[in-house]
Amino acid sequence: MEESRLNAMKRSFSILEDRKKRLFRDDYECINELSDRVKSIRKYSISNLEELIKKAEKRFTENDIEVIFAESADKALDEIYKIVKDEPIIGKSKSNTVNEIGLSTFLMNKGIELVETDLGDRIIQLDEETKGPSHPIGPAAHLNIKEIARIASQKFGEFIAPEARAILDALKNDVTKRLSKCNVGITGANSIAAEDGSLIMVHNEGNINIVSMKEIHIVVAGIDKLVRSVEDAISVVKLETIFATGKKVPAYMNVISSPSKTADIEQILLKGMYGPKRVILILLDNGRREALKEYDECLLCIGCGSCIVSCPVYNVTGYEFGYRGYLGGRGITFSRFITDNQTCFDSGLFQCTECGLCTLECPVNIKTNEIIERLRRESVEKGKYPKKHLETAERIKEKGSPFED
Ligand code: SF4
Ligand code: SF4
Known part of the structure; x- marks a missing residue:
């Protein structure tokens, strides 16, 4: 990475570190307790992974969420393509697992556009020089405001002032227009509650609220995201938020346990009220079971x-x-x-x-x-x-x- 970009990244990291220090100073005991709780939640998960996979398959199916097990990235791509092959454009929220399987390039080669909706991810999607995110939660941490304005100006063929609100408005308008043409949204999941059949997603921008409300919502997540219950999953995402952003809670925590549905007319069950008719969970192995054999510690990660x-x-x-x-x-x-x-x-x-x-x-x-x-x-x-x-x-x-x- 170029020096100017490294400097921007380090400035961004130092703001994050200051925020974390303040939070730790005020809430040290609570964070420590949460950290111990999450360690035992994650250890239980990786020690009982096969059992959790079985439970998740059963519970999600009961909740009307379709479960597809993908042993490899290729299998995940094939399954996604079967669902989206007739779509010209798809909305996506931040997900390392979706990046891991190389979905963006795969779909582009098939003539399908994948639109990043997280602001930082969209900026780096538009920047030809950027090779990927520089932080899991702040993907554009390596770009300063002038560079971002230059990237946006080039993309839209008009001058965008190096001013945060002007950049946000330009990118938001563009993404919103594109999203209005999408029938399918793809997200990851920050944690998965196997025994409840619930998917937990955290975000600050509200973009997952839009992406997950399309007619079809596809969730791609590694088997390492499984925990027992919604309560456990919330503890995991809370700790992730604290260590990733220096904030105690994210702006949004979505818990999705079924497609959108209503039975308000004579108890007749109808799906797809305001949200998706179909929710599909692609549970990805892609080497995780292999890691479990001798390097199970790798799977404890909460991605902060x-x-x-x-x-x-x-x-x-x-x-x-x-x-x-x-x-x-x-x-x-x-x-x-x-x-x-x-x-x-x-x-x-x-x-x-x-x-x-x-x-x-x-x-x-x-x-x-x-x-x-x-x-x-x-x-x-x-x-x-x-x-x-x-x-x-x-x-x-x-x-x-x-x-x-
Ligand atoms: S031990 Fe960890 S922190 Fe130190 S250089 Fe290696 S990866 Fe970085
Ligand atoms: S290894 Fe994972 S959980 Fe640990 S600090 Fe890094 S991203 Fe966070």
Whole structure:
């Protein structure tokens, strides 16, 4: 990432950190208690994942939400395409899981436009130079206001002043026009309550309220998002909000447990009152069960992004240290399971300094630095390591010094 963009990102991170510090100062005990509760909720989930998957399938079906299990990204894409193949345009809200399967490019190649509705995501969708989000909740954190105004002006072919409200209005008007033509909305889910058959989504902009009210609502989420109950799910998303934004609660928490329906006319059940006639949950494995075997800790993640804010490597490289919106060390470790060894290596496996700051900042204590160390060992055994490291190691063995003469 360019220096000016890194500087904008660091400024944005520092505002976020100040807000978090103030919140922690005022509510330390409550946050600590919530953090302990969420750790045990997440540990229960990954220890009982198969049981939760079965329960979710049963309960969502009873609630009239269609469940499709996708063992791979390709399967998820095929299933989505079967539903949307006749649609020219689809609305989408922020979702790392949707980015993970590469839906935007896939649909574009099929001639279907996918419109990002989150303001930050829409900005980076319009910017040809940006390779992805720089923070899970603030995707355009690396762009300053002048750059955003330039991107918007180029896109709309007219001057947009470098003023926050003017930019917001221009982008909102454009997205709203596009959304009015959509019959299908795609979102992720921040947490899934298996025993209740409920999907929990958090947002600040209100965009999920619009995207999830189209005739068909497709939800793409990893099996790692499953927890037992709505109460557990709300605890998870509350902790995620605190660590991601420094705010105690998000503006909106949507709990979706069925398509829109009414039985107000002689108890005759009709679907699609104001909201969707169909809600379809695509539950994605895509390597998560593989991670569960030896690296189950990776699946504890609640996606708050707290680990990247203090990461020294992320702060000098940006989103290039990570994989497709899964940023920093956590993203690198996860990429090993959702893709392959080579992608994990290319995402920056050997760039990490092993400082452990990510572990200290993680609300659920994922030891990302230790996972990276284990993955590196495996990578070296497979012959995949930076050759310079081998030369240095040999110099130390031969001359007792890492330095060249
Ligand atoms: S251990 Fe690695 S991934 Fe974690 S903060 Fe340090 S450099 Fe970043
Ligand atoms: S690894 Fe921890 S700090 Fe990083 S995104 Fe996941 S839960 Fe948040």
